[in-house]
Amino acid sequence: MTFIRSKVVGLGSYLPSKVISNNELSRTVDTSDEWIRERTGIVQRHISETETTAEMGIKAAQNALIDAHLLSSDIDALIVATSTPDLTLPSTATLIASALKIKGFAFDISAACSGFVYGLTIADALLKTGSARRILLIGSERLSKIIDWTDRNTCVLFGDGAGAFILEASEAIGSLADEGILDTLLCADAQEYHLLHTSGGIASTGTSGVIQMNGREVFRHAVMKLEDVALEILKRHSLTGDDIDWFIPHQANARIIDSTAKRLGLSSGKVIMTVHQHANTSAASIPLAFEQAVKEKKVKKGDLILLDAMGAGLTWGAVLLRY
Ligand SMILES: CC(C)(COP(=O)(O)OP(=O)(O)OC[C@H]1O[C@@H](n2cnc3c(N)ncnc32)[C@H](O)[C@@H]1OP(=O)(O)O)[C@@H](O)C(=O)NCCC(=O)NCCS
Incomplete structure (x- = not known):
C-alpha cells in the first residue's frame, strides 16, 4: 500500500x-x-x-x-x-x-x-x-x-x-525517515477563552475590537501546555530532544521558548528564535521563523523539526516534520 x-x-x-x-x-x-x-x-x-x-x-x-x-x-x-x-x-x-x-x-x-x-x-x-x-x-x-x-x-x-x-x-515508506509531516497533535481548552480575546467582533459589537489579555495567566498556560504537547508528540514516536535537529516554536516570548527547550533538553543551538526581530506575528510566526532559518543555512533538507504553538481559544498543538 x-x-x-x-x-x-x-x-x-x-x-x-x-x-x-x-x-x-x-x-x-x-x-x-x-x-x-x-x-x-x-x-x-x-x-x-x-x-x-x-x-x-x-x-x-x-x-x-x-x-x-x-x-x-x-x-x-x-x-x-x-x-x-x-x-x-x-x-x-x-x-x-x-x-x-x-x-x-x-x-x-x-x-x-x-x-x-x-x-x-x-x-x-x-x-x-x-x-x-x-x-x-x-x-x-x-x-x-x-x-x-x-x-x-x-x-x-x-x-x-x-x-x-x-x-x-x-x-x-511510512517511517520516521520519510520527508514531510510525520505527525501532528492539536489541543484546545475552551474554558480559558476569556484569557485572550478581542473586545468586539462583527456579530457582537459590529467592530473588530482590540486584543485584551491576562498576560500572566496566558504565560502560565503557555509554559505548561507547550511543554506537555511537545513531549507528548515526541513520546508517541519514542523520540527525545536529542533526536530533534531543530525546534521552531511559535514566536511569542523568548522566556516561553526557553522554558520548553529546557524541558525537552534542547541546547539553545537547536532553537530558532526570531521573536526579537518580528515580535509575535501570530499565525505568521512559524513560517517566518522557518524560512529565516533556511535562509541562514541553519535548517537543511532532511532535518527533523519540531514545531509548537499556543494561542487564543486557548488552542495549542505541535507538528513533527522532516524538511
Ligand atoms: C505580558 C508579559 C510579557 C508580562 O510579563 P510579566 O512578567 O508576566 O509581567 P506582569 O504581568 O507580572 O506585570 C508586571 C508589571 O509590569 C507592568 N507592565 C505590563 N506591560 C508593561 C510594559 N510594556 N512596560 C512596562 N511595564 C509593563 C504591569 O502593569 C505590571 O505592573 P504592576 O505590577 O504595577 O501591575 C507576560 O505575561 C507574557 O509574555 N505573557 C504571555 C503573552 C503572550 O505571549 N501572549 C500571546 C500568546 S500567543
Whole structure:
C-alpha cells in the first residue's frame, strides 16, 4: 500500500518595511526597551502602514512559488490562517487566490496564534485523503489593526507579517525517515477563552475590537501546555530532544521558548528564535521563523523539526516534520 506524506516543497515570507523599535514605542506608552527585552526578548516589530493581510499573504505566496519552482496553476488548494481577515467575507484565501489566479478550493481558518499548526494538520489530512495534491498554506496577520496602541500590556508584544508553505503529496515508506509531516497533535481548552480575546467582533459589537489579555495567566498556560504537547508528540514516536535537529516554536516570548527547550533538553543551538526581530506575528510566526532559518543555512533538507504553538481559544498543538 502506498503511504502519502505531505512534503514541504516551497517556503516564502514577507515583512512590511516599517520597523518600530522598543525605544520608539516608549515615546508613546509608559514602557521601556529594557522592560520589553527582559520580559519578552522582543527588540522590534514590523508594522504594515498600508498593506492588508491579503496583500502581505500574496507576497509570501509568490516567494514560496519561486522557491518551489512552481506556478500558481500548480496549486490545488489555498488555506489562510489569520485572525485579521481583510473582509468579513469572502475569505482572505479567496482574495489571494483571485490575485494569483489559483483555481483550487480556498478557505480561511481561525485558530489565533496556533493557526499555522492547525493549518498544517488540515493540509496534511487533505493531501493524505487525495482532496488536493499541492496546497499553499499561508499565515498572514495585520495585528497592528487590532491592537490598542495605548495599552502597554499588549501593544509591545505584536507585529505584522506573512509566511507561506507549499505542501505536496508525496509517496513515502511510512517511517520516521520519510520527508514531510510525520505527525501532528492539536489541543484546545475552551474554558480559558476569556484569557485572550478581542473586545468586539462583527456579530457582537459590529467592530473588530482590540486584543485584551491576562498576560500572566496566558504565560502560565503557555509554559505548561507547550511543554506537555511537545513531549507528548515526541513520546508517541519514542523520540527525545536529542533526536530533534531543530525546534521552531511559535514566536511569542523568548522566556516561553526557553522554558520548553529546557524541558525537552534542547541546547539553545537547536532553537530558532526570531521573536526579537518580528515580535509575535501570530499565525505568521512559524513560517517566518522557518524560512529565516533556511535562509541562514541553519535548517537543511532532511532535518527533523519540531514545531509548537499556543494561542487564543486557548488552542495549542505541535507538528513533527522532516524538511
Ligand atoms: C505580558 C508579559 C510579557 C508580562 O510579563 P510579566 O512578567 O508576566 O509581567 P506582569 O504581568 O507580572 O506585570 C508586571 C508589571 O509590569 C507592568 N507592565 C505590563 N506591560 C508593561 C510594559 N510594556 N512596560 C512596562 N511595564 C509593563 C504591569 O502593569 C505590571 O505592573 P504592576 O505590577 O504595577 O501591575 C507576560 O505575561 C507574557 O509574555 N505573557 C504571555 C503573552 C503572550 O505571549 N501572549 C500571546 C500568546 S500567543
